[in-house]
Amino acid sequence: xxxxxxxxxxxxxxxxxxxxxxxxxxxxxxxxxxxxxxxxxxxxxxxxxxxxxxxxxxxxxxxxxxxxxxxxxxxxxxxxxxxxxxxxxxxxxxxxxxxxxxxxxxxxxxxxxxxxxxxxxxxxxxxxxxxxxxxxxxxxxxxxxxxxxxxxxxxxxxxxxxxxxxxxxxxxxxxxxxxxxxxxxxxxxxxxxxxxxxxxxxxxxxxxxxxxxxxxxxxxxxx
Amino acid sequence: xxxxxxxxxxxxxxxxxxxxxxxxxxxxxxxxxxxxxxxxxxxxxxxxxxxxxxxxxxxxxxxxxxxxxxxxxxxxxxxxxxxxxxxxxxxxxxxxxxxxxxxxxxxxxxxxxxxxxxxxxxxxxxxxxxxxxxxxxxxxxxxxxxxxxxxxxxxxxxxxxxxxxxxxxxxxxxxxxxxxxxxxxxxxxxxxxxxxxxxxxxxxxxxxxxxxxxxxxxxxxxxxxxxxxxxxxxxxxxxxxxxxxxxxxxxxxxxxxxxxxxxxxxxxxxxxxxxxxxxxxxxxxxxxxxxxxxxxxxxxxxxxxxxxxxxxxxxxxxxxxxxxxxxxxxxxxxxxxxx
Numbered sequence: 001x002x003x004x005x006x007x008x009x010x011x012x013x014x015x016x017x018x019x020x021x022x023x024x025x026x027x028x029x030x031x032x033x034x035x036x037x038x039x040x041x042x043x044x045x046x047x048x049x050x051x052x053x054x055x056x057x058x059x060x061x062x063x064x065x066x067x068x069x070x071x072x073x074x075x076x077x078x079x080x081x082x083x084x085x086x087x088x089x090x091x092x093x094x095x096x097x098x099x100x101x102x103x104x105x106x107x108x109x110x111x112x113x114x115x116x117x118x119x120x121x122x123x124x125x126x127x128x129x130x131x132x133x134x135x136x137x138x139x140x141x142x143x144x145x146x147x148x149x150x151x152x153x154x155x156x157x158x159x160x161x162x163x164x165x166x167x168x169x170x171x172x173x174x175x176x177x178x179x180x181x182x183x184x185x186x187x188x189x190x191x192x193x194x195x196x197x198x199x200x201x202x203x204x205x206x207x208x209x210x211x212x213x214x215x216x217x218x219x220x221x222x223x
Numbered sequence: 224x225x226x227x228x229x230x231x232x233x234x235x236x237x238x239x240x241x242x243x244x245x246x247x248x249x250x251x252x253x254x255x256x257x258x259x260x261x262x263x264x265x266x267x268x269x270x271x272x273x274x275x276x277x278x279x280x281x282x283x284x285x286x287x288x289x290x291x292x293x294x295x296x297x298x299x300x301x302x303x304x305x306x307x308x309x310x311x312x313x314x315x316x317x318x319x320x321x322x323x324x325x326x327x328x329x330x331x332x333x334x335x336x337x338x339x340x341x342x343x344x345x346x347x348x349x350x351x352x353x354x355x356x357x358x359x360x361x362x363x364x365x366x367x368x369x370x371x372x373x374x375x376x377x378x379x380x381x382x383x384x385x386x387x388x389x390x391x392x393x394x395x396x397x398x399x400x401x402x403x404x405x406x407x408x409x410x411x412x413x414x415x416x417x418x419x420x421x422x423x424x425x426x427x428x429x430x431x432x433x434x435x436x437x438x439x440x441x442x443x444x445x446x447x448x449x450x451x452x453x454x455x456x457x458x459x460x461x462x463x464x465x466x467x468x469x470x471x472x473x474x475x476x477x478x479x480x481x482x483x484x485x486x487x488x489x490x491x492x493x494x495x496x497x498x499x500x501x502x503x504x505x506x507x508x509x510x511x512x513x514x515x516x517x518x519x520x521x522x523x524x525x526x527x528x529x530x531x532x533x534x535x536x537x538x539x540x541x542x543x544x545x546x547x548x549x550x551x552x553x554x555x556x557x558x559x560x561x562x
Contacts, residue, residue, distance in 0.1 A: 126318035126376075129278055130332040130383065131307040140335065145322050220363040221321045 004191040012179060017199055019093045020175035023165045027100035028158050034105040035157075038064065039112025040138055050124060050134050067106040072164050075099050076171060093174035100164055108157045115149035116142050148219035155211020159204050166200060176200055227387060227419050228254040228277060233286035235272050246272040248443045250286070254387075259413050259420040261434035261451070263466060266425060268440045274391050274423045278310045279303055291386060308336055311380030311418075315392035317372040319364040325351065325375045326360040332382045350378040354408060370401035377408065387419040388412065394429060406433050427466050431455065431518050439463050455516075455523045456488050468514055468525075481530045481537060482511060482554035485544070489521035496549060497526070504543050506536040527554060 003009065038060065044050050045057040070078065076099045080090045083098040119142055127141045143150070169177020176196045184193020216222070233250040236243050247269045254260045264270040275281040277288055279295050288295045293306060319328050329347035330340075338346070351357045354374040364372055373393060380388055390409065394402040410433045413420045422434060430437050430451055437454055439447040441462040447454060458464045485496070501508060508528045515524025530537045544551050 120316075120318070120321075122314060122316050122318040123320060125280060126312065126314060127331070127335075129280055129307060129310070129312040129389075130335065130379075131304040132335045133301075133304060136335045140331070141320065145320060147322060218322075220323075221365045 001191055004189065004195055009192065009195075013176075013195065013199060016174075016176040016179045016196065017203075020162070020165050020177070020200075020203070023093045023096055023100065023168075023173075023175055024158060024161050027097045027104060028154070028161055030097065030101045031104035031108050031157070031161070032154070034101065035108030036112050038105070038109035039116065040142070042109060042113045043116040043142065044134065044138065048121075050128070050137050064106040064109055067102065068110070070103075072099070072103045072167055073170075075103050076168060076173075091172035091174075096165065096168045096173035096175075100161055100168070103164060104157060104161050107160060108153075111153040111157055112150065115146045115153050118149055119145045148215040148221075151215040151218065152211050155207050155215075158207045158211075162200065162204055162207070225256045226253045227256040227291060228252075228421070229289040230254075230273075230277070231287050231289070233273075233276060233283045233288065235269075235276060235281060236284045245443050247276065247283070250445055252438055252445070252448070254419060254421060255436075256386075257413070257417055257419055258435045259410065259422065259433050261422045261424065261430040261437040262440060263424055263427065263430050263437060264440035264462075265466075269443045270423045270425075270440045271391055273440065274312075274389050274421065277389060277421065278307050278312060308332065308383040309386050310389060311377075311383065311385035311387070312389040312391065313373065313376045313380050313393045315395045317364070317369070317376045317396075319372055319375055319379075321364050324361050324363055325356060325367065325378075328364070328375055329378045329382055332379060336383060347378070347382060350381050351375075353381070353412070354378045368401075369397050370405060373397065373401075373405050374408065377405075377412070381412065381416070381418070385418060387421060390420065390422045390424075392423055392425070395424065395426070402429070403432070409433060431516060439466065452489065452518050452521060452523055455518055456486055456525075468512070483528050483530060483541070483544075483551050484554050485526045485528065486550040486552075487515055487522060487524045487526070488550055489523050496547070497528075500540065500543050500547075504536075504539045506531060506540055508540065 041060060042057060042064070045053040045060070047054055047057070049057075067075075076096075079099050079102050082102075083090050083095050086098055087095045089095050123145060124137060124141060127137050132140065165173060165175050166177035166180065167173075169175060169179070169181045172178060176199055180193045180196040183189040184196070230250055230252040233247060234245070235247040236245050250273060262270050262273060272281055276283045277290070279288070283296075290306060291309065295303065295306065298306060320331060323331065326344065326347050329350055330343040333343035333346060334340075348357065348360060351360050354377050356371060356374050356378070359367060359371060364375070367375065376393075377388075388409070393409075394405050397405060406429065409420055409422075412418055413433075420433075422429060424430065434451050436449065437451050438445050439454070439460065439462055441460070446460040446462045447458070454463055455467060458467055487496075497508070497510070508530060510526065511529050512527040513524070515522055515526070530540055541551070
């Protein structure tokens, strides 16, 4: 019991938390760099979208679905050659970011797609009637109008990534997941494992609350 | 007057999985510069598709639209976007950007046409003054009433200095008082800014309040077209009569006696015609149906009277009407009076 709360262990938790945050935030940002445009593409090329291209929509949708059907733990192994090519290694937190992006980007593209589809078709029609180009409709109507929903989606995506980082712990991914596995699973230090789980739960809560707060702060639809 | 919009042999067919649907067929219309033109029809008649064909939100499948001398079919997407900036449009559901303030909504069309932020804000403010909402510039659409939202939408439609304002059921989501105020505003904009107005509606009272001319759309075609006062006094098509006298079917337990229809054409209705007739002829009549209204300062309308059985009483009435030059004719026996 006591061994879980020594100064040394607090140092371990602190470092684990920082590593987890590093993986989560960097992979969330990189995933959005890929996922956001793919989500926009999926909405715009839809048969009811602003620039319908059915074959492209079907092709991209199909690839996204395939990527999403591969369980993260398998993807981790599957993309390891790519991981090695980019980071030079397959273990540690930086290496984990690569499979995290592979997994999160397609997921994020669907989350973004869903948010953008909530934008009222009438508003898009109004913008078209004012002579807005498709690019202007994306940047000045679709994205700003769905901002509250996009923020909630980002919280959801971030929380999903937190879950994945914990899973990556099993194969030396670093962060809180690795601590839980190394101390709790391999050395039967259950209390240490519970402490890391509590930290992860708190992290998830924090991101969810932050998402809800920011979403409602930026939402002008309420009185 | 010059023609601002010319619609020639326009047709629109929607291809659906369950077959083709003809939304519009062989539409020919000329909308004159500076007029308020109404397009009325029942739901599903094709009027909303027609207004969307005017600015090519819907591309017609046949025929063409000429706007201000430009044939829209021949334009590229880019040129079309420039033309659309000369046509403002407002909608039944207002379609404001929910995440932008009233001012932000009005600056939107200016931003997309590359006007600087300061100039856009300045112009938007002056337009909010025009629609009487300058004090609500920083309010968001969710904080505004329906009428206020439509005012913002009108200001937004005017921001790019359009030549025409297309109104798609713009008052259908509003209560009667607000409808009247919005129509007054549209009429004022037409008068003071010289902007041509095209109004799509299913309500005859909208047409009668502000339109100069009207086209009646029925089953994808134009059933009747002309000056509003002319169509009100002499509706020729069934659909026109149906729209002018909504639900005007008579109960049919008045068999046997003759009915006449009196048409008020703007002269006779300033006198108490019916009262004078009854007093002078000393013959009672039964008013079966009456509908008179004020259109552009002229009172017009129709009234259906049931006359007494006695032949001589009837003759006295008809003679009196002829003498006083009242426009009337016999109604067909047993037929539906109004429809």
